[in-house]
Amino acid sequence: MILTATVTAEQAGMRLDDAAKALFPQLSKGQIRKIIDWGGCTVAQTMVRVASRTLKGGEEIILGVMEPERYVELTYRRDELLTDDGEYLAVNKAAGLNCQRTPYQLKGTVEHAVTMYLKGEGSAEPARVIHRLDRGTSGVMFFPKHKPAATHISWQLKGGLVTKVYWALVADLPDQDAWRVDAPVAKISKFRYGVALPGKDSSTEFRVLAAGRGATLLEARPITGRTHQIRVHLTHCGLPIVGDLPYGGLPAPRMMLHCRSMSFIARDGRTVAATAPVDAAFADFCAGHGIDLAPLLTPPAENATP
Known part of the structure; x- marks a missing residue:
């Protein structure tokens, strides 16, 4: 499910998680922070993974709400x-995992796990x-x-x-x-x-x-x-x-x-x-x-x- 809203003058200057709670009251603060952490939030068409990011009036917030079973921590060891x-x-790749990032998530995808593996090996290359x-x-x-x-x-x-x-x-x-x-x-x-x-x-x-x-x-x-x-x-x-x-x-x-x-x-x-x-x-x-x-x-x- 994709949720979209525009930051009003009332939310301008607020933290992302606080403003998102005001704009999407059906979600808990914990759910919102999890969505942000997992790469399911964009502000002004840019992915944001920092809940404390300060918002400006008129910015568009998009949240991708995943099913609970998709929140699977994924890492690869050598x-x-x-x-x-x-x-x-x-x-x-295990069944049930996304190959690459989606509007809903970055973490928990094979792409992100491989990027983290490469980083751990000292490489700056993306997956x-x-x-x-x-x-x-x-x-x-x-x-x-x-x-x-x-x-x-x-x-x-x-x-x-x-x-x-x-x-x-x-x-x-x-x-x-x-x-x-x-x-x-x-x-x-x-x-x-x-x-x-x-x-x-x-x-x-x-x-x-x-x-x-x-x-x-x-x-x-x-x-x-x-x-x-x-x-x-x-x-x-x-x-x-x-x-x-x-x-x-x-x-x-x-x-x-x-x-x-x-x-x-x-x-x-x-x-x-x-x-x-x-x-x-x-x-x-x-x-x-x-x-x-x-x-x-x-x-x-x-x-x-x-």
């Missing part, structure tokens, strides 16, 4: 990273979000550690030179073991995409990894990188992802889509790769439906930068 070398680091995962999707996210590395991986992504492998759980058994979807993806509502014209050319390769009782584990390899592409293409095939309620998936503790691995060639010719383990909710769903992940969990070169 031993928690999937890989970290001189140019790139990779993290295993550059060069590819994204949906909030409900877990798995590998790469971050370049400086601008030349960012330019290189962005070029690789744009040229389709980054190999991305996803795991997705669907409720039905596909008619074939492997197939490819070439179908344009277009925005059809504020938060939803679909196969439609006019749309952006989109291609995804799928194959069955394991079939269980009432569920099938699929591998998805997106050839292009459109928003919601895998979700849209599976829905188009009549196979919505379990837990993906907006696209018709069955209810589940989370959306069962996981970026299992990513790999690409760095500027010096070496292969940079990362593989992310699935979380307990994903693993438990598989086990509960008779899908054995053990044979799939040992890739030949996991999280390597040879």
Whole structure:
């Protein structure tokens, strides 16, 4: 929820938190301070994280009110990273986290946590979000550690030179073991995409990894990188992802889509790769439906930068 108000002559000269309490009486002072601290407040179109900031008449205040469950402290330690070398680091993004800052928050996002990690390592570089995962999707996210590395991986992504492998759980058994979807993806509502014209050319390769009782584990390899592409293409095939309620998936503790691995060639010719383990909710769903992940969990070169 976004709340907006303009500072009147009566609030001019007041502290931000006091003025916001007067302008938004439905919120407590504690809620307001939390919103400010988490990066969900802008004054005159600039994010402000200091509750004592003095206001001027006519300034616009915008507060982004998050659901309580989104206030999750997020930090990364070196031993928690999937890989970290001189140019790139990779993290295993958890389901339910935002990749980057939103009008509601800065803290608690992967972007902010990586920025803090880099700062702790003595780097003044920001976290550059060069590819994204949906909030409900877990798995590998790469971050370049400086601008030349960012330019290189962005070029690789744009040229389709980054190999991305996803795991997705669907409720039905596909008619074939492997197939490819070439179908344009277009925005059809504020938060939803679909196969439609006019749309952006989109291609995804799928194959069955394991079939269980009432569920099938699929591998998805997106050839292009459109928003919601895998979700849209599976829905188009009549196979919505379990837990993906907006696209018709069955209810589940989370959306069962996981970026299992990513790999690409760095500027010096070496292969940079990362593989992310699935979380307990994903693993438990598989086990509960008779899908054995053990044979799939040992890739030949996991999280390597040879």
